[in-house]
Amino acid sequence: MIAVRDLVVRFDRKGAPAVAGVSFAIEKGETFGLVGESGCGKSTVLRAIAGLVPGHSGDVLLDGRPVPARRDRAFYSRVQMVFQDPYGSLHPRQTIAAQLAEPLRNLGLNGGPARVDRALETVGLDPAFRWRFPHELSGGQRQRVAIARALIVEPEVLLLDEPTSALDVSVQAEILNLLTELRRRRGLTYLLVSHDLAVISHMCGELAVMQRGRILERLDVERLRAGTVEHPYSAELLAASEAYGELRPA
Numbered sequence: 001m002i003a004v005r006d007l008v009v010r011f012d013r014k015g016a017p018a019v020a021g022v023s024f025a026i027e028k029g030e031t032f033g034l035v036g037e038s039g040c041g042k043s044t045v046l047r048a049i050a051g052l053v054p055g056h057s058g059d060v061l062l063d064g065r066p067v068p069a070r071r072d073r074a075f076y077s078r079v080q081m082v083f084q085d086p087y088g089s090l091h092p093r094q095t096i097a098a099q100l101a102e103p104l105r106n107l108g109l110n111g112g113p114a115r116v117d118r119a120l121e122t123v124g125l126d127p128a129f130r131w132r133f134p135h136e137l138s139g140g141q142r143q144r145v146a147i148a149r150a151l152i153v154e155p156e157v158l159l160l161d162e163p164t165s166a167l168d169v170s171v172q173a174e175i176l177n178l179l180t181e182l183r184r185r186r187g188l189t190y191l192l193v194s195h196d197l198a199v200i201s202h203m204c205g206e207l208a209v210m211q212r213g214r215i216l217e218r219l220d221v222e223r224l225r226a227g228t229v230e231h232p233y234s235a236e237l238l239a240a241s242e243a244y245g246e247l248r249p250a
């Protein structure tokens with residue numbers, strides 16, 4: 001469904017690239033995880049796919065075809081993003097209805113009230129939320145709105161950048177379960193970036209461990225849960241994960 005081939009991102013001409021030749025492919029309906037310590041380049045991979053990083057090299061392929069260097073409406077109607085901080089990504093002085101209608105307007109699609117209500121329902125929020133402002137919502141409700149805003153254009157792929165890192169643990173589980181249910185119901189394909197192995201283990205079929213802009217190791221979730229990683233850095237990451245116990249089957 002979506003793939004990157006030899007992706008390189010350089011922010012600084014002299015220094016090491018932030019992403020140094022990353023390749024992977026995600027089948028339709030699957031969730032692929034990118035995991036690694038802060039600064040390893042995982043968010044940059046995701047932002048480069050979304051066209052938010054100027055001047056990357058390598059290919060981004062959607063359904064096997066390269067996407068245009070300047071991402072167009074056709075791309076954003078198929079690929080949407082959800083960021084870590086829903087408070088930062090929502091406009092503080094716009095109603096939820098206005099914010100949900102915006103991506104439809106940007107893509108030249110019809111944004112009637114019924115569509116906004118449907119989007120709210122999809123993420124488990126009452127239509128009455130349409131008149132509220134972001135500060136009147138809890139963190140979890142705000143992230144539900146961010147997911148509704150990504151889904152309102154009916155994309156096929158969601159790029160998820162630490163979608164639950166800013167939330168309390170109990171709310172994290174709710175949002176992860178909602179994302180899983182939506183993926184199953186709609187046949188969505190996810191690329192999930194997280195520093196949290198428990199989140200990756202819960203969500204992903206396959207994952208790649210990144211360090212200093214490169215993929216060190218690819219794993220399927222069974223190997224992650226069994227702890228049979230090959231690269232010493234992956235083993236370190238696993239050992240350091242507070243959630244190590246949760247990753248292993250009881």
Ligand SMILES: Nc1ncnc2c1ncn2[C@@H]1O[C@H](COP(=O)(O)OP(=O)(O)OP(=O)(O)O)[C@@H](O)[C@H]1O
Nearest residue numbers: 011012018036037038039040041042043044045195
């Ligand atoms: N816009 C930018 N300009 C310059 N350097 C950047 C920019 N964005 C990221 N970087 C640098 O690129 C490297 C990779 O950052 P990136 O945010 O992709 O890492 P990450 O693994 O997602 O970490 P985190 O989870 O902390 O965001 C870091 O060294 C970072 O400082």
